[in-house]
Amino acid sequence: xxxxxxxxxxxxxxxxxxxxxxxxxxxxxxxxxxxxxxxxxxxxxxxxxxxxxxxxxxxxxxxxxxxxxxxxxxxxxxxxxxxxxxxxxxxxxxxxxxxxxxxxxxxxxxxxxxxxxxxxxxxxxxxxxxxxxxxxxxxxxxxxxxxxxxxxxxxxxxxxxxxxxxxxxxxxxxxxxxxxxxxxxxxxxxxxxxxxxxxxxxxxxxxxxxxxxxxxxxxxxxxxxxxxxxxxxxxxxxxxxxxxxxxxxxxxxxxxxxxxxxxxxxxxxxxxxxxxxxxxxxxxxxxxxxxxxxxxxxxxxxxxxxxxxxxxxxxxxxxxxxxxxxxxxxxxxxxxxxxxxxxxxxxxxxxxxxxxxxxxxxxxxxxxxxxxxxxxxxxxxxxxxxxxxxxxxxxxxxxxxxxxxxxxxxxxxxxxxxxxxxxxxxxxxxxxxxxxxxxxxxxxxxxxxxxxxxxxxxxxxxxxxxxxxxxxxxxxxxxxxxxxxxxxxxxxxxxxxxxxxxxxxxxxxxxxxxxxxxxxxxxxxxxxxxxxxxxxxxxxxxxxxxxxxxxxxxxxxxxxxxxxxxxxxxxxxxxxxxxxxxxxxxxxxxxxxxxxxxxxxxxxxxxxxxxxxxxxxxxx
Numbered sequence: 177x178x179x180x181x182x183x184x185x186x187x188x189x190x191x192x193x194x195x196x197x198x199x200x201x202x203x204x205x206x207x208x209x210x211x212x213x214x215x216x217x218x219x220x221x222x223x224x225x226x227x228x229x230x231x232x233x234x235x236x237x238x239x240x241x242x243x244x245x246x247x248x249x250x251x252x253x254x255x256x257x258x259x260x261x262x263x264x265x266x267x268x269x270x271x272x273x274x275x276x277x278x279x280x281x282x283x284x285x286x287x288x289x290x291x292x293x294x295x296x297x298x299x300x301x302x303x304x305x306x307x308x309x310x311x312x313x314x315x316x317x318x319x320x321x322x323x324x325x326x327x328x329x330x331x332x333x334x335x336x337x338x339x340x341x342x343x344x345x346x347x348x349x350x351x352x353x354x355x356x357x358x359x360x361x362x363x364x365x366x367x368x369x370x371x372x373x374x375x376x377x378x379x380x381x382x383x384x385x386x387x388x389x390x391x392x393x394x395x396x397x398x399x400x401x402x403x404x405x406x407x408x409x410x411x412x413x414x415x416x417x418x419x420x421x422x423x424x425x426x427x428x429x430x431x432x433x434x435x436x437x438x439x440x441x442x443x444x445x446x447x448x449x450x451x452x453x454x455x456x457x458x459x460x461x462x463x464x465x466x467x468x469x470x471x472x473x474x475x476x477x478x479x480x481x482x483x484x485x486x487x488x489x490x491x492x493x494x495x496x497x498x499x500x501x502x503x504x505x506x507x508x509x510x511x512x513x514x515x516x517x518x519x520x521x522x523x524x525x526x527x528x529x530x531x532x533x534x535x536x537x538x539x540x541x542x543x544x545x546x547x548x549x550x551x552x553x554x555x556x557x558x559x560x561x562x563x564x565x566x567x568x569x570x571x572x573x574x575x576x577x578x579x580x581x582x583x584x585x586x587x588x589x590x591x592x593x594x595x596x597x598x599x600x601x602x603x604x605x606x607x608x609x610x611x612x613x614x615x616x617x618x619x620x621x622x623x624x625x626x627x628x629x630x631x632x633x634x635x636x637x638x639x640x641x642x643x644x645x646x647x648x649x650x651x652x653x654x655x656x657x658x659x660x661x662x663x664x665x666x667x668x669x670x671x672x673x674x675x676x677x678x679x680x681x682x683x684x685x686x687x688x689x690x691x692x693x694x695x696x697x698x699x700x701x702x703x704x705x706x707x708x709x710x711x712x713x714x715x716x717x718x719x720x721x722x723x724x725x726x727x728x729x730x731x732x733x734x735x736x737x738x739x740x741x742x743x744x745x746x747x748x749x750x751x752x753x754x755x756x757x758x759x760x761x762x763x764x765x766x767x768x769x770x771x772x773x774x775x776x777x778x779x780x781x782x783x784x785x786x787x788x789x790x791x792x793x794x795x796x
Contacts, residue, residue: 263368266294268333270359270376280382280492281417281482283314284347288359290330291338297366301330303341304362308355310348310484317342330361348484350491353382386413387451387480389495398504398536402433402464402511402631405497407478410456419483420448420492424461427475429468429501433511436460436519436636437768460519460634464509465501472501505537508546508619508630513594520767521613522638523554523673524601529633531574533619534590541621544582546574548595552613554603554637562595585621603637603674609724610766611637611674636767639675639724643668643682643760643775647782655790656743656752656780663694666755666778668735670719671727677771680719680762684755686739687713694738702735722762741780743794751781751792 273287288305292298305326307313313325318341321327328341349355356379364371393405407424411417424444426432432443437459440447446459468474477496481489514521514528521527531548535541550560550570560567564578572595576583581591603611617630645668652662668682686692686708693708693715705718717735726732739754755778762771780792 263365263370265372265374266292266296266298266363266365268298268361268363268374269293270361270374272357272359272376272378274357274378274380277381277383278347279386279413280347280349280353280490281413282347282386284311284345284380286343286345286357286378288341288343289338290333290341290361292333292335295335297335298333298363299366300371301333301361301363303328303330304360305343306358306360307345308349308357310353310488310490311355311357312346312348314344314346316344332366333363347380347382348482348490349382354379355382386411387417387493388412389478389480389493391476391478391495391497393476393497394499396500396502397465398502398507401507401629402462402509402633403499404632404634405461405463405476407459407461407495408456409451409458409480411451411453414453416453416455417451417482418449420451421481421483421489422446422448422459423479423481424459425477425479426463429465429472429474430476431463431466433462433464434519435462438518462519464631465499468501471503474499474501503536504628505535505624506533506541506544506619506621506628507536508533508617508628510548510615510617510630510633512633512635516635518767518769519634520636520638520769521599523599523603523640526559526596526598527613527635528596529594529615531593531595531617532590533585533593535585535587538587539623540587541585541623542583543576543622544585544619545621545627546582546593546617546619547627548572549616550597550613551616552611553608554600554611555613556598556600559598560595561597563593565593565595599637602640607725607729609674609676613637637674638767638769639673639677639764639771641673641677641722641760641762641771641773642671642727643758643773644671645669645755645758645775645778645782646784647754647778647780648784650738652740655792656741656794658743658745658748658794658796660742662741664739664741664754664780664783666737666739668717668758668775669727670722670733670760672722672724673728674724675764675766676724677722677762678720678765680722680760682717682719682735682758682760684715684717684758685713686715686755687753688739688741689713692739692741694740702733703737706735706737719760719762745796747794748796749793751779752794753777753779 269291271289271291273289274284278284288303290303307326313320316325316328318328321329325343330339333339347355356377359376361374362371388410390408391405394403397403407422409422422445426444435443437446439445465474475496475498477494479491480493481491484490508531510529510531512527513530514526531546533544533546548571557570560572562572562574565572565574566578574582574593579591579593581589599613613635615633618627619630620627645666648665648667650663650665653660654662656662670682690710692713693710702717705720707716708714719733722733723730741752741754743752758775758777760773764771783792
């Protein structure tokens, strides 16, 4: 009979396959083998040294464990990041006072009041200003911490205390621009380390500056007429304006023809380096609306701009003018065919004109008359000639008697006419200034009661100036001799005609080496305006203003000075140049054209009254 244990094992290990598993039995070792492995009396004992160490040192072990726990707790509290207390910003007020509007290009004064309305003292205060684009810092009270005027130190403020900062800035920008100043105040509580910031903004609007613009022209025009716009500008402010420009914006359909003075950039920008207080000027622009349709209205605008700190130009003043484009039944226009740069002609010029006419109606025009009227005392009317026209003093009439198709001009039919006249030289024999030639034209037919106007041409007449010279013997060897000194007196004379000149400067070179220029011998008032550079031999006479008719109705401007010649042997039998490259540069204030007048070189052969004496040639 099986034992209970054996029965259990056999029951629990019997698989579905029919196999019966039995437990592993303990190994059998006989006594002889056991003696060999472990002799009697030497059976190893189980060690209890670990238990004995703990029992002997358990107090120390627990002390170490407790100490490590305490150190860990202390380290946690020592190195943890403390929670930041929630502190509200102080009750501080920033109040900015300034005008709501300011003239563009003018000055704006900001009054910035900082007030501590909190119960705590505020420390480490600093005010930072951010200026709007185009504005620039000028001055402040108190002084700023930096040159740009953006940082200001502020003293500590106890509760209820305030401080005021006053800042002056130049306001530059376009008209109606809104410009915002931002004030940022940083501060700390006296009993707290965190920094706080308070901001406040203030806006000003830019309005027109002290520059006035006036733009005029025809209120009505056909799309074939040459029309004239006139722009006048004036500095009505109390300070000089620098780095300015005028920009004219042409409407769509406008065909630019000419401008007086000529534009400095393209055909619509004029530069003004400076415009003095009450300084003024005028710009004339010609063109037509050939590309515009009848019934349209076209607006031309002009802007006065100044240069800002960021190299951008800002509009200070603006003007506009509107022209209605009409479809006239009869059209006529005139233009100058001969060269007249900028609408300026010279005395003695022959002016050649072309006239264009057209029937713009749907029906024929009969008995067409075209009349040109010339207004100028500077014209020699005896030279007035017109193809097929009847000349009567200063008028020309074209009709069917001279031009066949003017008897009956069919719809859309057109034609051309020509006439010419000469400008007197000199343009005037009296003291008349700023002379011009004005040519008006008009057209009509029997179908219409009144004439239809054409365009008007205005031509300005230049003012020729003269630069004369004279050479006189003063002392020394005559004729000039090798190695010996001869002193000559040089006289330069300036004269002008009908227009005033400004900014006149005369330059010349004295190619005689060191000691060639001696001194001025007369006219001390002019001598103070002369500079001489001995290193280059350049003489500069700052003439300045040269009024109209200088040398005719008033004394000419004269400069006298002495030069010394010591000829070398290489100059024997030759005349010697004493003065060369004599040039006067000036500005015609009426035509706005640059003037350049030159004179021949002065040599020893030009000696007055002594020209026949050896012809000024050097002798051995």
